[in-house]
Amino acid sequence: MESAISTLVTHFKTFAGKDGSSSTLSREEFRSLVASQLPTFVKNSSDPGVIDQLMGSLDENNDGELTFPEFWQLIGKLACKHGGFSQ
Amino acid sequence: MESAISTLVTHFKTFAGKDGSSSTLSREEFRSLVASQLPTFVKNSSDPGVIDQLMGSLDENNDGELTFPEFWQLIGKLACKHGGFSQ
Numbered sequence: 001m002e003s004a005i006s007t008l009v010t011h012f013k014t015f016a017g018k019d020g021s022s023s024t025l026s027r028e029e030f031r032s033l034v035a036s037q038l039p040t041f042v043k044n045s046s047d048p049g050v051i052d053q054l055m056g057s058l059d060e061n062n063d064g065e066l067t068f069p070e071f072w073q074l075i076g077k078l079a080c081k082h083g084g085f086s087q
Numbered sequence: 088m089e090s091a092i093s094t095l096v097t098h099f100k101t102f103a104g105k106d107g108s109s110s111t112l113s114r115e116e117f118r119s120l121v122a123s124q125l126p127t128f129v130k131n132s133s134d135p136g137v138i139d140q141l142m143g144s145l146d147e148n149n150d151g152e153l154t155f156p157e158f159w160q161l162i163g164k165l166a167c168k169h170g171g172f173s174q
Contacts, residue, residue: 001098001124005162007091009170023172037088068172069163075092076159083096085110085155 008075011037012068024065027055041078095162098124099155111152114142128165 015033016022025033034045034054044050058070080086102120103109112120121132121141131137145157167173 001095001120001162002126002128004091004094005128005166005169008088009166011088011091013170033088039089041089041092068167068170072159072163072166075088076156076163079092079096079159080155082092083100083155 009068012071021065024067025071026065027051030055030066030071038078041082096155099158108152111154112158113152114138117142117153117158125165128169 011033012025013022015029015037016025018029018032019026031045031048031051034042034051038045042050042054054074055066058066058074060070098120099112100109102116102124103112105116105119106113118132118135118138121129121138125132129137129141141161142153145153145161147157
């Protein structure tokens with residue numbers, strides 16, 4: 001499990017680091033991560049509306065950036081859906 | 088990322104399924120998962136007090152069982168610590 005957790009952390013940092021600050025994901029970094037890393041779990045990610053809706057539901061402090069804990073909520077929802085667990 | 092998420096879901100189900108219900112972790116299943124899957128991220132997991140404290144902090148509805156979303160909170164905290172992110 002530890003390597004799977006490290007994989008998720010490493011990918012977050014890779015995409016978050018594109019615009020200098022590697023501790024948050026901008027909307028573009030988030031779009032690029034979802035499109036390349038979550039092609040099956042997030043349908044129609046090429047639709048800007050899907051990204052806006054996801055980002056809006058996660059960006060708790062509405063600063064246009066996703067912190068790791070905010071991002072982790074999305075991964076948790078996807079994991080719940082993938083595992084067939086109620087949320 | 089998707090395979091890492093699947094790994095976490097699969098491991099949860101493997102340990103949760105030991106006592107029949109594969110949708111929640113009993114305390115013993117949780118202890119066994121932490122000891123074998125999170126040996127580096129959770130220090131002193133052989134100490135029952137560590138498991139009790141973790142379980143207590145996660146088991147939001149205090150039913151002695153951890154649902155996947157409750158368990159996901161722990162993984163998120165460990166991922167934050169591992170990634171050096173503030174929580």
